[in-house]
Amino acid sequence: MSIIKKLKSYDYKVYVTGPFQAGKTTLIHSLDPKAISIERDMKEEYRGEKSTTTTGFDLGRVVWVRKESGFMGLIVPKDEYTREVSEYEGWIAKEIELRGVPGQLHFKFVRDTMRSNSDGVLMIVDSSDPGMIGDASAILAETQTAFGDIPIVSIANKQDRHDSVSPEDVANWLGVSESIGMSAQNRESSKDALILLLRRIEDITVGNTEGDDLQKVISQSQYI
Numbered sequence: 364m365s366i367i368k369k370l371k372s373y374d375y376k377v378y379v380t381g382p383f384q385a386g387k388t389t390l391i392h393s394l395d396p397k398a399i400s401i402e403r404d405m406k407e408e409y410r411g412e413k414s415t416t417t418t419g420f421d422l423g424r425v426v427w428v429r430k431e432s433g434f435m436g437l438i439v440p441k442d443e444y445t446r447e448v449s450e451y452e453g454w455i456a457k458e459i460e461l462r463g464v465p466g467q468l469h470f471k472f473v474r475d476t477m478r479s480n481s482d483g484v485l486m487i488v489d490s491s492d493p494g495m496i497g498d499a500s501a502i503l504a505e506t507q508t509a510f511g512d513i514p515i516v517s518i519a520n521k522q523d524r525h526d527s528v529s530p531e532d533v534a535n536w537l538g539v540s541e542s543i544g545m546s547a548q549n550r551e552s553s554k555d556a557l558i559l560l561l562r563r564i565e566d567i568t569v570g571n572t573e574g575d576d577l578q579k580v581i582s583q584s585q586y587i
């Protein structure tokens with residue numbers, strides 16, 4: 364094991380990117396309620412809402428626990444896992460660092476700084492906000508160029524909104540082959556999206572180049 368591996372406090376680092384107000388911070392807090400975020404109140408409304416926007420980063424820690432490697436498993440917040448570790452004796456446990464970045468284009472320098480040692484990417488897009496297609500494409504291109512060939516899973520977020528388009532339409536917006544429907548406000552769907560990425564990461568680690576058909580994995584896999 365290299366010195367860097369020994370110093371790392373996680374097994375996999377997931378970089379969460381995407382355009383302004385897509386749902387990156389919401390996703391990370393859904394998965395880890397104790398996540399920390401450096402953000403500020405927005406000065407003006409965006410699409411009728413005055414929310415917060417990330418100016419620094421989000422940092423969440425979760426553990427992916429499975430009884431066997433082929434299972435989907437559970438995503439447990441790190442502090443909860445630490446408290447209840449005896450319940451998971453004999454399970455496979457992988458520590459995951461979730462690193463969210465700002466979506467505003469001018470914070471590119473922050474996105475660049477946060478990338479090191481990432482193992483996979485969740486690219487979050489608001490399926491109800493076609494006005495952000497240009498920024499989403501720019502951030503996707505920036506991400507693909509910077510990372511080379513680590514797994515990037517595209518997420519069509521806010522599927523709960525009546526004005527959202529389908530995940531297939533979001534994939535077409537981005538020019539990618541697939542996109543996964545999700546609502547970051549719903550913990551279960553956030554968890555499924557993260558697990559799909561983690562399975563892609565593990566496929567590469569163990570040399571399975573076929574990858575998963577994402578929607579098929581959700582419907583067929585045993586949970587724990």
Ligand SMILES: Nc1nc2c(ncn2[C@@H]2O[C@H](COP(=O)(O)OP(=O)(O)OP(=O)(O)O)[C@@H](O)[C@H]2O)c(=O)[nH]1
Nearest residue numbers: 383384385386387388389416417466521546547548
């Ligand atoms: N309806 C709905 N609203 C969501 C969802 N996810 C996030 N939101 C809302 O969208 C707004 C932006 O969410 P954030 O998580 O702050 O988005 P972000 O991508 O971190 O935004 P920046 O930090 O500005 O790049 C907030 O008002 C959230 O409550 C979702 O799945 N459904």
Ligand SMILES: [Mg+2]
Nearest residue numbers: 387388416417
């Ligand atoms: Mg944010």
